[in-house]
Amino acid sequence: GQNIDQPTEMTATEGAIVQINCTYQTSGFNGLFWYQQHAGEAPTFLSYNVLDGLEEKGRFSSFLSRSKGYSYLLLKELQMKDSASYLCAVKGSNYQLIWGAGTKLIIKP
Amino acid sequence: SQTIHQWPATLVQPVGSPLSLECTVEGTSNPNLYWYRQAAGRGLQLLFYSVGIGQISSEVPQNLSASRPQDRQFILSSKKLLLSDSGFYLCAWSFRTGRNEKLFFGSGTQLSVL
Numbered sequence: 486g487q488n489i490d491q492p493t494e495m496t497a498t499e500g501a502i503v504q505i506n507c508t509y510q511t512s513g514f515n516g517l518f519w520y521q522q523h524a525g526e527a528p529t530f531l532s533y534n535v536l537d538g539l540e541e542k543g544r545f546s547s548f549l550s551r552s553k554g555y556s557y558l559l560l561k562e563l564q565m566k567d568s569a570s571y572l573c574a575v576k577g578s579n580y581q582l583i584w585g586a587g588t589k590l591i592i593k594p
Numbered sequence: 595s596q597t598i599h600q601w602p603a604t605l606v607q608p609v610g611s612p613l614s615l616e617c618t619v620e621g622t623s624n625p626n627l628y629w630y631r632q633a634a635g636r637g638l639q640l641l642f643y644s645v646g647i648g649q650i651s652s653e654v655p656q657n658l659s660a661s662r663p664q665d666r667q668f669i670l671s672s673k674k675l676l677l678s679d680s681g682f683y684l685c686a687w688s689f690r691t692g693r694n695e696k697l698f699f700g701s702g703t704q705l706s707v708l
Contacts, residue, residue: 525704527684527699527700528699530698581653582640584638584639585637
């Protein structure tokens with residue numbers, strides 16, 4: 486079967502760094518996405534990785550290792566507004582997205 | 595620039611009543627269109643996707659249906675709602691530029707079936 490695993494909830498302190506992990510088992514791989522979703526709102530795009538390595542975009546970075554079926558989202562200089570759910574999604578062999586259940590990130594002052 | 599509109603934002607419907615949710619995209623042509631449902635604490639579940647007018651693929655058998663009467667219009671319907679149809683419904687569209695591809699979501703509809 487196809488599976489996306491990410492922690493249910495994480496807590497971090499304002500100004501700190503947090504890493505949210507995502508592991509996947511899918512039939513085929515055509516890219517991995519990270520989305521941010523605030524409560525009651527639609528997900529918004531953060532990053533897309535299709536090749537191994539680190540993609541940096543401001544305070545957010547995303548890493549991919551295809552051989553390990555692993556990705557992480559790194560958030561630096563955490564702000565209170567970063568409190569949200571972070572969704573990992575993998576595009577499989579049929580080019581459809583398989584979504585993880587999301588990681589709820591709680592930022593404390 | 596491209597925008598996606600989805601309405602209504604919230605909806606409370608009795609069991610057995612019909613449903614119609616509408617989604618339109620502006621600023622692009624021939625987009626791929628999607629309907630997702632998100633239950634509380636769970637991942638997004640793909641319900642339908644469409645690569646063109648009149649072309650609908652269903653991912654999950656259920657009492658919902660979708661139609662694409664125009665290039666940039668996607669409609670989610672039901673003849674008789676069930677309690678289990680409650681959830682957060684999201685319309686989305688996607689485009690690809692080279693190696694990069696992005697999925698953009700509408701603002702969502704919170705449906706409560708009572």
